[in-house]
Amino acid sequence: MILSTLEHISAHVSFSLTFVVTLIYWGTLVYQSEELSSSGGKGMIVTFICITGVLVTRSLYSGHLPLSNLYESFMLLSWISSMIHIVIEVRGQAAWWLGAITAPSAMLTHGFATLGLPDKMQQSAMLVPALQSHWLMMHVSMILLSYATLLCGCLSSIAFLIITFRINRKILLSADNSFLRSFLPNKNWYLYDQEKKDLKDPFCFPFSNYRKWKLIIQLDNWSYRAIGLGFSLLTIGILSGAVWANEAWGSYWSWDPKETWALITWTIFAIYLHTRINRGWQGEKPAIVASLGFFIVWICYLGVNLLGIGLHSYGWLI
Numbered sequence: 001m002i003l004s005t006l007e008h009i010s011a012h013v014s015f016s017l018t019f020v021v022t023l024i025y026w027g028t029l030v031y032q033s034e035e036l037s038s039s040g041g042k043g044m045i046v047t048f049i050c051i052t053g054v055l056v057t058r059s060l061y062s063g064h065l066p067l068s069n070l071y072e073s074f075m076l077l078s079w080i081s082s083m084i085h086i087v088i089e090v091r092g093q094a095a096w097w098l099g100a101i102t103a104p105s106a107m108l109t110h111g112f113a114t115l116g117l118p119d120k121m122q123q124s125a126m127l128v129p130a131l132q133s134h135w136l137m138m139h140v141s142m143i144l145l146s147y148a149t150l151l152c153g154c155l156s157s158i159a160f161l162i163i164t165f166r167i168n169r170k171i172l173l174s175a176d177n178s179f180l181r182s183f184l185p186n187k188n189w190y191l192y193d194q195e196k197k198d199l200k201d202p203f204c205f206p207f208s209n210y211r212k213w214k215l216i217i218q219l220d221n222w223s224y225r226a227i228g229l230g231f232s233l234l235t236i237g238i239l240s241g242a243v244w245a246n247e248a249w250g251s252y253w254s255w256d257p258k259e260t261w262a263l264i265t266w267t268i269f270a271i272y273l274h275t276r277i278n279r280g281w282q283g284e285k286p287a288i289v290a291s292l293g294f295f296i297v298w299i300c301y302l303g304v305n306l307l308g309i310g311l312h313s314y315g316w317l318i
Contacts, residue, residue: 003061007054011075011114014050018078018107021047025099040099041089047106048082055079062124067140068131070305071122074113076141080148081106097215098222101155105148135244142237143262146230147301150269153226154294157287160219164284220283223290224276231269238262257307261300268293 021043028036054075058066066072085102113122127136241259242252253259272289275281 003057007057007061010050010053010057011110014047014054015107015110015114017043017047017050018082018103018110021099022103022107025103029097029100037099040103041085044082044085044089044099044103044106048079048086051075051079051082051106051110058124064127065137067136067144068125068127069121071113071117072124073140073144074109074117076144077148078106078110078113080145081109081152084148084152097159097218101152101159105151105155133244133248135240135247139237139240139244142233142240146233146237147297149226149230149233150265150297151294153223153230154290154297156219156223156226157290158294160216160223160287161284161291163216163219220287223287227269227272227290227293231266231273234262234266234269238266257304258300261296261304265293265296265300268296 021040024036024040024043027033028040055066055072058072058075066076081102085098085106088098241262245254245259246252268289272286272293275289276286
C-alpha cells in the first residue's frame, strides 16, 4: 500500500515537472536564453529521477519489470525520452533546441499514461503466461528504446521541414528574379560542407538569422544519427521477438498484425537510411520519409493495440 501510494505521488510530481520543463524549453525557443536552457536541463534530470522512482516502486510491489501493459510501456517511453536528453547533454552535444523535442515527448507520453488511461488500465496485474519469460526484458526494452529514438529523430525531421519551408518561402517572396523563383525550391541551399565550411549551392542568399541556418543543419544531422541508432535497436528487438515467439508459440514469424506493422516500420526506416547512405540524399527528401515514419511508428506501437487483435493484444486497450 505504501509503495503504491508512493508511486502515485511520484507519477503526478514527475508529470508536473515534465510540463514545467516543456514550458521552459518552449520559452528558450522564443527568448534563446542560456539561463532558461540550463534550468530546463536541470529540470529534466529531476524529472528523470522522479520517473525512475515510479518505475522502481512499481517493480517492487508488482514483482516484475514494468513492461507488461500500456500504462507501464508509456511510462517507460517517457523515461527513455528523458534519458536520451540527459545522455546527449552530458556528452556536450545538446543544442538549445533539443529540449523542445524531448521534453514535450516525455510530457505527452507521461500525460497519456497518467491522465488518458482509466484507473483500471493503470493497475498492476500478474503477467500472462506468454510474458513470463527471460526474453521479456530483452525484447520489450529494445523495442521501446527503438520507438523513443526513432520518434525523436522523426520529430527532428518534421521540425526541419517546417523551418526550411518557412525560409524557402521567405527567400522566394524576396527574390526579384523570376528564374530564381522557380529554381530555388528544388535546390538544397541549406546543405553544409563540413570540410570546406561553405555552402554547396551557389544560388544562396545571406540569411539575416544565422542561427536558423545552423539549426536546420543540426536538425538534419541529429535526425540521421537518431534514426540510425533507432533502426539498429528495432532490428535487435524484432530478432529477439522472433526467437521469443518460437519459444512461446512454436513459430518465428506468424504475420501477426503487430509483427506485420513492425516489418513495415523497419522497411520505412531502411529506405530512409538507404537513400542517405547509398543515394546521397540529404535535407528535404529523407526528412519527408522520416516524417512518414513518425506516423508508422505510432500505428505500430499504439494503433494496432487499439484493435485488440492478434497474439500481441494482451495487456492493452481492448
